[in-house]
Amino acid sequence: MNIIVCIKQVPGTAQVEIDEKTGVLKRDGVAAKMNPFDLFALESAMRLRERHGGRISVLTMGPPQAEKVLREAFMMGADDAYLLSDRRFGGADVLATAYTLSQGIRKIGAWDLILCGKQTTDGDTAQVGAELAEFLGIPHLTNVTKFLGMQEEGKLDVEAEIPLHVVDVRMKLPCLLTVEKGIFEPRLPSFRRKLATADRKITCFSLDDLPDRDESHYGLNGSPTQVQRIFPPEIKTEKETWTGEGEMLAGKLCAFLEEKRFLSELR
Amino acid sequence: MDMKYKKMEQEDFDFLRSVCPERVSVRGEIGEDYWHDELGGIRREPEALVKVLSTDEVSRIMRYAYENSIPVTPRGQGTGLVGASVALCGGILLDFCAMNRFLELDEVNMTLTLEPGVLLMDIGKYVEEHNLFYPPDPGEKTATIGGNVNTNAGGMRAVKYGITRDYVRGLEVVLPDGSVIELGGKIVKNSSGYDLKDLFVGSEGTLGVITKIILRLIPLPKHKISLLVPFPDLNSAISAVPEVIKTSSVPTAVEFMEREVILAAEEFLNRKFPDNSADAYLLLTFDGMSPEEVDLAFHAVAARCLELGALDVFLSDTDERNESLWAARGAFLEAIKASTTEMDECDVVVPRIHVAEFITFASSLQKKHGVRIRSFGHAGDGNLHIYILRDALDESAWKRKLSAVFDDLYGRAHELGGQVSGEHGIGFAKKPYLARSLAPEQIGLMRGIKRAFDPKNILNPGKVFEL
Numbered sequence: 001m002n003i004i005v006c007i008k009q010v011p012g013t014a015q016v017e018i019d020e021k022t023g024v025l026k027r028d029g030v031a032a033k034m035n036p037f038d039l040f041a042l043e044s045a046m047r048l049r050e051r052h053g054g055r056i057s058v059l060t061m062g063p064p065q066a067e068k069v070l071r072e073a074f075m076m077g078a079d080d081a082y083l084l085s086d087r088r089f090g091g092a093d094v095l096a097t098a099y100t101l102s103q104g105i106r107k108i109g110a111w112d113l114i115l116c117g118k119q120t121t122d123g124d125t126a127q128v129g130a131e132l133a134e135f136l137g138i139p140h141l142t143n144v145t146k147f148l149g150m151q152e153e154g155k156l157d158v159e160a161e162i163p164l165h166v167v168d169v170r171m172k173l174p175c176l177l178t179v180e181k182g183i184f185e186p187r188l189p190s191f192r193r194k195l196a197t198a199d200r201k202i203t204c205f206s207l208d209d210l211p212d213r214d215e216s217h218y219g220l221n222g223s224p225t226q227v228q229r230i231f232p233p234e235i236k237t238e239k240e241t242w243t244g245e246g247e248m249l250a251g252k253l254c255a256f257l258e259e260k261r262f263l264s265e266l267r
Numbered sequence: 268m269d270m271k272y273k274k275m276e277q278e279d280f281d282f283l284r285s286v287c288p289e290r291v292s293v294r295g296e297i298g299e300d301y302w303h304d305e306l307g308g309i310r311r312e313p314e315a316l317v318k319v320l321s322t323d324e325v326s327r328i329m330r331y332a333y334e335n336s337i338p339v340t341p342r343g344q345g346t347g348l349v350g351a352s353v354a355l356c357g358g359i360l361l362d363f364c365a366m367n368r369f370l371e372l373d374e375v376n377m378t379l380t381l382e383p384g385v386l387l388m389d390i391g392k393y394v395e396e397h398n399l400f401y402p403p404d405p406g407e408k409t410a411t412i413g414g415n416v417n418t419n420a421g422g423m424r425a426v427k428y429g430i431t432r433d434y435v436r437g438l439e440v441v442l443p444d445g446s447v448i449e450l451g452g453k454i455v456k457n458s459s460g461y462d463l464k465d466l467f468v469g470s471e472g473t474l475g476v477i478t479k480i481i482l483r484l485i486p487l488p489k490h491k492i493s494l495l496v497p498f499p500d501l502n503s504a505i506s507a508v509p510e511v512i513k514t515s516s517v518p519t520a521v522e523f524m525e526r527e528v529i530l531a532a533e534e535f536l537n538r539k540f541p542d543n544s545a546d547a548y549l550l551l552t553f554d555g556m557s558p559e560e561v562d563l564a565f566h567a568v569a570a571r572c573l574e575l576g577a578l579d580v581f582l583s584d585t586d587e588r589n590e591s592l593w594a595a596r597g598a599f600l601e602a603i604k605a606s607t608t609e610m611d612e613c614d615v616v617v618p619r620i621h622v623a624e625f626i627t628f629a630s631s632l633q634k635k636h637g638v639r640i641r642s643f644g645h646a647g648d649g650n651l652h653i654y655i656l657r658d659a660l661d662e663s664a665w666k667r668k669l670s671a672v673f674d675d676l677y678g679r680a681h682e683l684g685g686q687v688s689g690e691h692g693i694g695f696a697k698k699p700y701l702a703r704s705l706a707p708e709q710i711g712l713m714r715g716i717k718r719a720f721d722p723k724n725i726l727n728p729g730k731v732f733e734l
Contacts, residue, residue, distance in 0.1 A: 033584075039587070185541055186591075188542065188579065189584075191570075191573070191579060191580035191582060192579045194582075
C-alpha cells in the first residue's frame, strides 16, 4: 500500500507574535516544527506499512525552509519527500492550499491512500483534508481512531469518531483519511536515520511542474477567503481562590461549572 | 547531653496564641497530616502546631521555647522522605507554608529573595517570566524552598548545574535562643571566616530556623532537546554515562530507565511511551541559549552513544515530544508504588564510575534476599533511587528483609566511596546508616557543631545523629 502523508511546518510554540498592523505572523526567529497532529498521520502510515508493505511519501507546501519537516519525516521513517514551493503559492487559503496539494499529488502519481492530521495548530480549520479529497475525486473520512485491517481486497477497515457516535467504515481505496490525535504514540526522530538520510533527495515542484499551470488557481489569486485582521486571542490571567470545607467547595464548584455551561452536556 | 523537655501546658499555648492569634492548634486538634512526612511508619502528634508568618514571630517563639526547654521542629510541605520534620519529642511544630512571599527579584544581581514557604514549582514560573532560571530541579515540585535548602536537595539537573547549595547566596536564620542572624548575601564571592551559611544548607532544621533565603539565578536557557537512547542492556547503558558526560557540552540531566519500569508507567498512565523495544535507556537533556548551541552539543554525544553500543538515539525537540517522555519519567515512582503494597527507598550516591556496578549489585540482592527491587534515576550524578518492594511479605519478614537489604546497599556504597544520602537527607530514618558510614571523628565534630548552635538541644531533636 503506497501512502502519501500531507504534513505542514507550523510555529514551534503557541507564543507567536503577530504584527498588529499588517496582521502577519512574525515567523522570523521563531522556531518551527512539524504540525503535532501530522505526527499521528505519519505514525499511522508507518504502522500500515509494517502490516501491508508499500512506500511512504511525505508532501508539504511551503517556503524552502519547510524542507526541515520533510527531513524530520525521513528521520521518522518516510521513504520519499516532495516539497511544493513557489512564491506564487503564497497567501493561499484552505481551498487554494487543498488545490495545490491535489495538483502535487497528481504529479506524484501512483498511491493508494492519503493520510492527513485532523487539523493544524496554526490554522486550526481542519478543512484541507476533506477539500483535498474532493479535488481528487476520492472518498474521505475524518477523525479516524483505529485501523482494523483489510478484510476485502482493495478496502481498508477503519474506526472513526464522529460527534456522539463511533463508526466502523470499510473504505474503498484510493481514499483520504484524517487521523485523530492519540491514535498511536508517534515515534521519535532517529539519529541513525538522520545520518542515513542526510543526502536523500527531496523532490521540489514549482507551479510550472504541475498539471494545471493557471496562476489564478493558486496562492492569493486562487483564494476566495481574504484575511481581514489577525490578532492574538485575549488571555485571561485573573483567578479566583476559594477556601473552605471540601463538600461545600465541591457544591460550589459544581454550581459554577453549570453556570458556565461546562457541565450541561453531562446532564 | 540528655535534655528533659517541658511538657507543654495551657500557659505555653496562651503564649503561642498571643504571638500568632488564630494560627495555633494544640494536641488533640492537630490534623494527622502534621504527625508525619512521606516516610511511612514514623508519626507523632506535636503538642502545638503554629502557622508562622514572619521572622519576628519565629524569633519570639524560639526565645520562649529556649527559656522553657520546649522542642521545636520546623516543617514545610511535609514531603520529606526520612522523617526529618516529624516532631519526635513533641513540642512545637512550626508550619512555614503560609510564610510564602516573594520578597525581591533583583535582576541586576540576579538574585531572588523569598520566604521559606514558597513552593519550588512557583519559583520556576516566577523567575522564568523574567527570563531567569533557578536550576535545581528536585522531583517533588510541591516541596517548599525552605525544605529544599534544609535537605540540600539535588534533582535531575545536578549533572550540569549543581545542587541547591550552589544556588543559596544568603540566609536569614533564627537561632535556638531567638536571635536573628544574616549569613552571606547578594555577594558572589566570600572568604570572610567560616561559611556558616553552607552549614545551614542541609542541616535539616537542627541548627537554626531559616526564615529568609537569597537564591542565585542564571539566564534562562531558551532551547533544549532530549535524547532517548536505547541500549541492549542496562550495563552498556550505564557504562556509557561517564563517556557521554565528558564528550562535549555537559548534559543538564542523565537519567537511566529499564524496560520493566517503562512498561509499568505505560500501564499506570494508560499511554504508550515513544519506544519500549530496548531493555535499557538513557534519557539525556541538553539546553542552551540558541538552537545552534544545542545542536552542537547533542550531535557529538549522539554519535558517541552509537559508538558505545547504543541501538539508536531518538530526538525529542518539541513540547509534545518532551511531554510524552517526561510524563512517563514523572510517573515511574507512582507506577512502581501502584505495583506493590508498600515500599522503602534508599537514595545513596556513589561516584559516577561505580554506578553500573552498584545497580548490578542492587539487582542481585533480589535473589539473595527474596524481595523485589526496582531502580531508576540520576545516572549522571551517581545518586541512585533504589526501591525495595514489600509485595506480599508479612510485617516481620518485610522489616527483616528491608533491614538486610539496606545493610548490604549502604555497606557496598560505602566501599565504593559513596554516601548514605544524595538528596533526601538523614532525618530519623537513616541515622544508623550515617553513623556507620562516617568516621567517629566526623560525627564527633557534628555533635560539637550542634552543641555550639543549640546547647539545649531544642531544635528538631532526635535527627541526623545521636547526640
